[in-house]
Amino acid sequence: MSWELFWLLVEASGLTIVYSAVSIFFGFLLAAAICGADLSGRAAVARPARLFVSFFRGTPLLIQLLLIYYLLPKIGLNVPSEVAAVIGLSFSTASYQAEILRGGFQSVPRGVVEAADMCGLSARATFRRIRLPIAVRLTLPALTSEAIMILKSSSLISVVGVVELTTMAKDLASSTYQPLPIFASAGFIYLVINLVVAGLGLWAERSARRGHA
Amino acid sequence: MTSLLGYLGGEDGRNILSGLVNTCVLWVVGTLLGTVLGFLTAVARRYGPRPIDWLLKACVEVIRGTPFLVQAYLLYFGGPYLCLELGGASACLTLDPFEAGILGLTIYAGAYFSELFRAGFDAIPRGHIEAATTVGLDRWQTLRRIILPEMTMLVLPAMVNMSILLLKETAVLSIISVKELKFQVDIIGNRDYAFVEAFTILALVYWALVELCGRAGRYAEARLSRYRFAHS
Numbered sequence: 001m002s003w004e005l006f007w008l009l010v011e012a013s014g015l016t017i018v019y020s021a022v023s024i025f026f027g028f029l030l031a032a033a034i035c036g037a038d039l040s041g042r043a044a045v046a047r048p049a050r051l052f053v054s055f056f057r058g059t060p061l062l063i064q065l066l067l068i069y070y071l072l073p074k075i076g077l078n079v080p081s082e083v084a085a086v087i088g089l090s091f092s093t094a095s096y097q098a099e100i101l102r103g104g105f106q107s108v109p110r111g112v113v114e115a116a117d118m119c120g121l122s123a124r125a126t127f128r129r130i131r132l133p134i135a136v137r138l139t140l141p142a143l144t145s146e147a148i149m150i151l152k153s154s155s156l157i158s159v160v161g162v163v164e165l166t167t168m169a170k171d172l173a174s175s176t177y178q179p180l181p182i183f184a185s186a187g188f189i190y191l192v193i194n195l196v197v198a199g200l201g202l203w204a205e206r207s208a209r210r211g212h213a
Numbered sequence: 214m215t216s217l218l219g220y221l222g223g224e225d226g227r228n229i230l231s232g233l234v235n236t237c238v239l240w241v242v243g244t245l246l247g248t249v250l251g252f253l254t255a256v257a258r259r260y261g262p263r264p265i266d267w268l269l270k271a272c273v274e275v276i277r278g279t280p281f282l283v284q285a286y287l288l289y290f291g292g293p294y295l296c297l298e299l300g301g302a303s304a305c306l307t308l309d310p311f312e313a314g315i316l317g318l319t320i321y322a323g324a325y326f327s328e329l330f331r332a333g334f335d336a337i338p339r340g341h342i343e344a345a346t347t348v349g350l351d352r353w354q355t356l357r358r359i360i361l362p363e364m365t366m367l368v369l370p371a372m373v374n375m376s377i378l379l380l381k382e383t384a385v386l387s388i389i390s391v392k393e394l395k396f397q398v399d400i401i402g403n404r405d406y407a408f409v410e411a412f413t414i415l416a417l418v419y420w421a422l423v424e425l426c427g428r429a430g431r432y433a434e435a436r437l438s439r440y441r442f443a444h445s
Contacts, residue, residue: 058423059416060384063395067416070408148278155280159388166282179290187279187287194278 001181005172009182012168013189019082019164020151023089027150030090031097038102049098056095062156064088069160085157093150100146104139105131137208144201148194155190165189225401232397233418239314239383239393244376246315247322254323255330256356269327276324281382284321289313289389314386314393322379329371333364366437373430377423384419394418 037049056064065088072084108131116126155166169186173179220226254273258266276284292306292313308316337360345355387396395415402411 058420060381060419062384063412063415067412074409152280155282180294183287183291187283191278
């Protein structure tokens with residue numbers, strides 16, 4: 001296997017990173033909304049939120065992607081397959097991130113919140129200054145694992161015709177008859193990206209912990 | 214789709230049923246073999262020599278750091294090129310899709326399970342093991358009578374989650390043409406131009422299986438937790 005082929009894989013991995021990053025970002029926004037709805041204590045919003053989480057955690061991502069890919073045109077939304085893929089990935093990661101965030105907020109010690117209340121902080125200030133920072137610190141390791149999970153899961157968007165690392169590897173493997181080195185290289189590139197993300201996660205955890213017990 | 218029930222009779226029904234059976238076989242066999250492989254890996258890493266620990270750790274990290282789809286492609290398409298030559302005779306790893314699926318799932322599950330068991334080993338209070346040594350249990354007895362029962366309690370919830378994850382990964386195997394549930398329903402959906410219906414039904418079936426597995430797991434936890442109280 002030549003360096004040219006390896007370089008093509010590296011270039012395609014850039015797309016994998018872009019699709020994953022965009023999905024994780026939108027997934028986080030959606031997860032924050034879902035988590036808020038779930039913890040709001042109002043059944044009218046909490047129940048749909050829980051149903052969303054249960055569905056997207058309870059079905060294979062491959063099937064979610066295909067369902068969204070075929071469903072969107074049917075309801076009159078003709079979007080490129082890249083958009084459908086990012087929507088699928090975002091919904092999936094949103095459901096996982098919502099569970100992580102919920103766990104984080106529920107693990108904030110009650111005493112700390114009560115103390116903030118005693119000090120006369122408003123509910124808004126308590127959320128912004130006390131509950132949110134503690135929850136973020138508690139959930140960083142799980143959010144990092146979820147980011148790695150999505151980077152790996154993004155290989156599935158190759159089935160709806162989106163070009164990324166796995167698609168490129170599949171095409172190159174069948175055109176050069178060298179599946180062994182090409183898929184091994186693709187795996188190696190995923191591994192390197194994930195190690196970098198894991199490292200960034202550790203760095204973020206360390207900086208979030210700075211100045212705290 | 215005029216009548217969903219119409220699909221359950223005749224040829225289609227048989228294909229869907231065989232797909233469902235294959236999915237369940239892949240899931241159960243993959244989980245069981247993965248548990249065995251993961252346990253052996255965790256034991257080897259804990260009791261074996263240092264280099265073995267490093268080697269296995271590297272393997273586990275590689276498997277956990279790469280997508281399952283790429284692993285499946287590597288096994289299924291790369292396997293036939295992976296040959297072992299011994300004195301003129303050569304043997305290659307040529308697998309049919311189902312074999313590649315089982316092997317891939319086992320390796321994938323083994324890596325994740327080994328990490329669960331490793332955490333389980335570490336979570337057992339050192340005092341319990343010291344107490345076992347003090348009353349004269351040898352290493353094997355300690356493993357069987359003390360470590361295993363305690364660890365089962367600790368890792369059971371995570372194992373249920375992992376087996377749910379594996380059930381969902383079996384759908385990926387349809388991409389390397391393993392004739393499981395998604396593969397079979399996909400064929401019918403393509404033929405009748407009913408993609409949305411096919412994938413909606415698939416999603417609902419997997420959702421039901423996952424919910425069922427989650428409930429069974431919680432039931433098992435509740436049952437087993439009686440022993441935890443009896444022993445602590």
